[in-house]
Amino acid sequence: GESVGLHLPTLSVQEGDNSIINCAYSNSASDYFIWYKQESGKGPQFIIDIRSNMDKRQGQRVTVLLNKTVKHLSLQIAATQPGDSAVYFCAEGGAAGNKLTFGGGTRVLVKP
Amino acid sequence: GAVVSQHPSRVICKSGTSVKIECRSLDFQATTMFWYRQFPKKSLMLMATSNEGSKATYEQGVEKDKFLINHASLTLSTLTVTSAHPEDSSFYICSASRAGGYEQYFGPGTRLTVT
Numbered sequence: 721g722e723s724v725g726l727h728l729p730t731l732s733v734q735e736g737d738n739s740i741i742n743c744a745y746s747n748s749a750s751d752y753f754i755w756y757k758q759e760s761g762k763g764p765q766f767i768i769d770i771r772s773n774m775d776k777r778q779g780q781r782v783t784v785l786l787n788k789t790v791k792h793l794s795l796q797i798a799a800t801q802p803g804d805s806a807v808y809f810c811a812e813g814g815a816a817g818n819k820l821t822f823g824g825g826t827r828v829l830v831k832p
Numbered sequence: 833g834a835v836v837s838q839h840p841s842r843v844i845c846k847s848g849t850s851v852k853i854e855c856r857s858l859d860f861q862a863t864t865m866f867w868y869r870q871f872p873k874k875s876l877m878l879m880a881t882s883n884e885g886s887k888a889t890y891e892q893g894v895e896k897d898k899f900l901i902n903h904a905s906l907t908l909s910t911l912t913v914t915s916a917h918p919e920d921s922s923f924y925i926c927s928a929s930r931a932g933g934y935e936q937y938f939g940p941g942t943r944l945t946v947t
Contacts, residue, residue, distance in 0.1 A: 752934055763836075763925050763938035764876070809875060818864060818934045822875045 730827045739797040741826045743810035746791060750821075751814025755784060755795045757806045758825075764809060767795070772814070797828075805830045833859045836928050838939035846947055850914045853942045855926030857907045862928030865909040866936060867901060870923040882909055916946040 733739045745753070751772050756764035768779045770786050770793075777784050783796040793810050807827045811820040835858040845851045855865055864883050868876040880896075882888040882903035890896045898920075900912040909928075913920050923943055927936035 754935070756938075761923075761941070761943070763838075763927075763941045765938070766935065769935070813934055817881070818929060818936075819866070819878060819881060820936060821878075824875050825873075 729824070730829065732829045732831060733800050734831050735802060736799055739795075739800045739804070739828055741795045741797075741808050741810075741828065743793040743795075743823050744791060745793060745810070745812050745823075747812060747815045747821070748788075748791065749815040750812035752812070753784070753786060753793050754811045754813070754820070755782075755793075756809045756811060756822075757804075758809060759806045767808075800828070800830050802830050802832065804828060834930075834935075834937040835859050836862075836926065836937045836939040838924075838926055838942050840942060841940060842943045842945075844945045844947060845916055847917055848915055850912055851916055851944060852910055852912045853924055853926075853944070855909045855911070855928065855939050857928045857937070860928075860930055860937075861906040862909075863906065863931040864929045865903055866927045866929075867899070867909075867911050868925045868927070870925060870941075872923075876925060879911075913944065916944070918946045920944065921946045 754769040755767040758764045768784050770777045770784045781798045785794045807825045809825045810823040813820045837856045839854045867879045870876050879894045880888045880890045882901050888901035903909040925941040927938045929936050
């Protein structure tokens with residue numbers, strides 16, 4: 721069936737550098753996409769979302785890019801900090817009611 | 833706003849017993865609640881979707897008689913794992929959404945260990 725996937729399972733980044741996390745999705749009917757951050761032993765935390773009629777959205781230190789042509793989603797974190805160390809999931813929704821389909825996750829490790 | 837709690841945060845039970853996990857929306861009315869299961873180093877897998885006052889809709893492969901879901905009010909949903917076995921050990925996470933909204937607010941999760 722349709723799925724959301726990620727290119728990189730683990731990303732190591734130097735503190736202060738920018739991070740880019742990528743996600744491929746396959747359901748062209750998805751209407752919105754969300755990035756979540758999950759720390760060990762905790763529930764997912766909303767970071768930023770984007771609707772399918774947009775190609776870029778910015779938040780505080782984060783930017784989400786959506787390329788519908790190649791069905792690609794990315795999350796950019798500027799000036800990565802130790803507190804950014806976590807697993808990041810992309811999720812897509814809108815194709816089947818308000819259910820979300822989660823990608824496999826990328827672990828970000830910030831090196832001091 | 834949009835805080836979701838879960839209780840208990842951790843539970844250990846013996847094989848064959850049942851355990852109930854509560855999910856509460858603390859400051860909003862949740863017309864829809866979702867239950868996920870997450871294995872170590874894996875992604876979230878949707879188990880079921882429940883709308884207040886209605887029967888839950890289970891995803892393919894999820895046994896509805898084993899994972900009983902009740903959503904009796906706009907602020908509370910429960911997941912009961914019946915006749916638990918060690919393979920049911922997992923991290924269970926709920927989320928809740930408001931009427932007309934697509935954003936899901938996640939609870940902190942419940943770690944279930946079946947011995």
